Amino acid sequence: MAFLADMANSFPGKNFHFGGLVVLNLSNSNIEDSWDGWSQMKMNKLKVLDLTGCRLLTRTPDFSKFTSLETLILARCVKLTTIDGSIGELKLLRTFNINGCKVLRKLPAKFGSLQSLIEIIMPHHYQHFKLPKTFGNLQSLSSFILDEHPGIKKLPNSIGRLVKLKRLSLCGCVGIKKLPGSIGEMKMLAELDLSKSGIVKLPNSIGSLKKLKVIRISYTVIRNFPETIGHVIKLKELHAKKCWNLTDENLEKIGNLSNLRILDISYTSVTSFPMVLGCLSRLETLEMSSSHLQEVPDLPSSLTHLHMQAPHFQSIPNLSNLVNLDHLELSILNGSMEEPDIARMNDSYLLPSSLSTLKLRGMHLLPPFSNLKKLSEMSIMEHPMSRFSISEDLTHLRILKLRKCKLMEKIPGLALLKNLWCLDLNRLERLVEIHELLELKSLEHFRIAHCNEIERLPNLSKLDKLRHIELEACLKIKEIEGVKDTGTLKLDNRGCTVLERLLDDPGSTWLSHRIPTYDVFLSFRGQDTRFSIVEILHKNLVHNKILVYMDNEAVAHDRGISWELLGALDDSHIYIPFLSKGYASSKWCLHELARMVARKKSNGKRILPIFCDVEKEDVKLESNLYKDALSDHRKYHNNDDEVMEWEEALKYVGDMDGYHWTTNSLEGLIERITEDVLKDLEGADIRRTQAVED
Template sequence: MDCRIKLKMNKLKVLDLTGCRLLTRTPDFSKFTSLETLILARCVKLTTIDGSIGELKLLRTFNINGCKVLRKLPAKFGSLQSLIEIIMPHHYQHFKLPKTFGNLQSLSSFILDEHPGIKRLPKSIGRLVKLKRLSLCGCVGIKKLPSSIGEMKMLAELDLSKSGIVKLPDSIGSLKKLKVIKMSYTVIRNFPQTIGDVIKLKELHAKKCWNLTDENLKKIGNLSNLRILDISYTGVTSFPTVLGCLSRLETLEMSSSHLQEVPNLPSSLTHLHMQAPRFPSIPNLSSLVNLDYLELSILTGSMEEPDIARMNNSSEEQLIHLLPSSLSTLKLRGIHLLPPFSNLKKLSEMSIMEHPMSRFSISEDLIHLRILKLRKCKLLEKIPGLALLKNLWCLDLNRLESLVEIHECWNSNRGALPYCHVMR
């Protein structure tokens, strides 16, 4: 009888102990030599993983998600040469990765999200030569990356969002297959000198890196494959002219309380979002012939109410440029002088916020509009011409404190709008 059980254990490929709430220690794994998947999820009292786990030479998936009191992995864990995937727990307790962690030669993805209890990565992590994705999102306890990260030749995605990382190592320039860097919501002050060497980089996300400065920013101009660049809500004071050299850039998000001028931009852009304390005028974007989405915003102190007096008293002459005719979405916030709409035949969504106008007249140029949002326009009294918008299905009038009348949301041909929101 015992021999038959042993034989079955030797052939077992999946062991799922999910929710074994009283389990404090795993069994001896020496009899599970064929095991490929080990699931210990939600074993909330598990404190010890038996060192014999190192004998599972065929193990590919290891899941300890929800193991709230587990504090470490055994040193023998590094012997799992076939391991491809680790699903880690999310909790605030201290957790230690073994020094042998870098011996996991087959590991392709390591997601350590929302684990503030981990204070550092082992130096051996650079030996994970097949790792394609490393995510430390929310790991606020990790302050720096080992320089050995530059040895991870297959790494394609690095997510440091909301982590405690304060600096990117120069060795990041050795990651020739890296395509995505996410460092949003961190205190990183500058890009490394070698950022321009990450030649295959397609996405660079640095949103709300409030401490980010201009240092080494021009090196981004070497990233000829860059498609997405998000440097919104940062301490950057000026954007280098080399942005215009990024011939494949499609999405650009940039904003700063210090932004003074708009650089030359590549004609490849399809999505552009810019925020600044003030725009002397609507920037000349006529060269952006592929632009589909445009959002321009004036940053105010509270980000809630516009400074109407400042906009009305501006003595600086303002130029009005035609916007690209390719636009389907236009969003303007706090912009004093509106651009002409006569060439925007493809426009389907328009949002205007915090504009000091008393009247917003609808013309036939906007006949294709499906969504119209007029918000926080404190002086707006009338909106004549709404009946012209035959394709309109969403009308959002929010906090129009001076609005006197609106009676053209309905007509005999169309009936009521699918969505009409009026709030004062």
């Protein structure tokens, strides 16, 4: 007892339960490998050992005396390299936490002897990590989350013996390219998450997983579903968003999944959907956008959420039979400004009356709204007309968003929206004035962005319920009338100024703050680098409070570079292009690079190139890698001057020092780039965190 009292004094604030010692909390203490206190303590009744943050610990103690231990926490032991093999003697251990153990590279072979282990909390780092071959002996393990661990290259084949495992997640494990065939033996598996991983193919043994309810393969390079996908009879959710290489092969097998509730095959290479889709009588959510989609089959009436992108549709399908549909998104991205066949579209363009949310993109002809009495939110994007006329059919709207309508000059009928809570106007380049804005007596949230022809707003003090205003990059608006106690509020033409009213009282004071522009702009070809170095660097920069722009949409870019992206690029201080093998094959990447070089020459912006598995000679066009890509662009691109501009930009950036990435150097490279960015921002006197607070 005297020893325990001394130890409690040595580690103030720690929890000690005397008379049997059940919980020992030594978190953030200076325990070292040589500490002899272990031998002086009775460990046979200890159930919880917490060594979180013991930064000097390089190896664990001998666990042979810890016979009752149920929870072992080694989180953030940043120098821990060795877990003693005696851990296999902890027959009652249920929870094992090694999160944040940055230099730990493997688990001992005896780890497979932990027959009571239910939960493992794994570390997240970039270096190689090896799971023991005995891993499959963990008969009680119910969940194994291995997310964002690019250092793990493979799973042991024994993993199939985890007969009680219900959830397996490998999200972000880009080093794992293949699943063991034994995965089909995991009879209790209910959720399999492979999104953003390196998996290239699903094994046929997937079909043996009769209790599997959720499969996530989004953002992978998987080309097709296995033939056995239709055998997963209890499957409720199938997520394959932005699997760019996914084709029609075996897609018809999905028709056998009678329990399917969610199907997401958006932004893929799928060209047609099987007619059996209409047989999925329980399907509620369907995401089926594709830049190659030709036609839509009959859809099940059970749908409540539908997103359909169809650039090659000749006419819009009849959706009136979807009597349960609540949320509908339709995007026509054919890049044509020609008028459609109005007669044909009027006959077929019928929307279900059950809708509460409607989002339309690229539509020349808008549907009739007379039957949409439940509609509360509407978003209109890229509508190529000079006006958006509001009728009495929309008086129940709560949210209205008009975006990227370049030709829109007027919004007649705005005063009819007596119930409108939120109005969002973005990139209406010809809009000169917002008539009837002061008639929106229910308006609480007002946002206006990139409307460069509007010179002034009306006195907003007349809108008693207005509590939130956002004004972004409206070049001619210099002040906001009717906003009390904001002092001399200066508006600029870049970042976003946000104003919040403190109280519901119309005479209440407003507070303003500015959302700054970006510190760093990341330019990359998603298929090459998005889910490895790009996302890892992005997270590390954000963790260090650096404002980063990373294009997360990655949609088909046939319509050209987006206004949002160009604005973010122009407003960023540092550019980081990831020069991968396929970088020069992307017109988008080359557009970005040429603009970066122009901004560097005119405004002194900084470019920090990362050479990802390419040499400087490749980028300077001294080898065939990028040279061949430019030759292909010349064949199909009408503007030879622009290709020459890309060529000069590549040579310019190729002459820079930059960073060279190989898989083994990832962790150190990420830290070095982050350090350099922080120094550069400090040297440029860019204090983003302070700007946010101001």
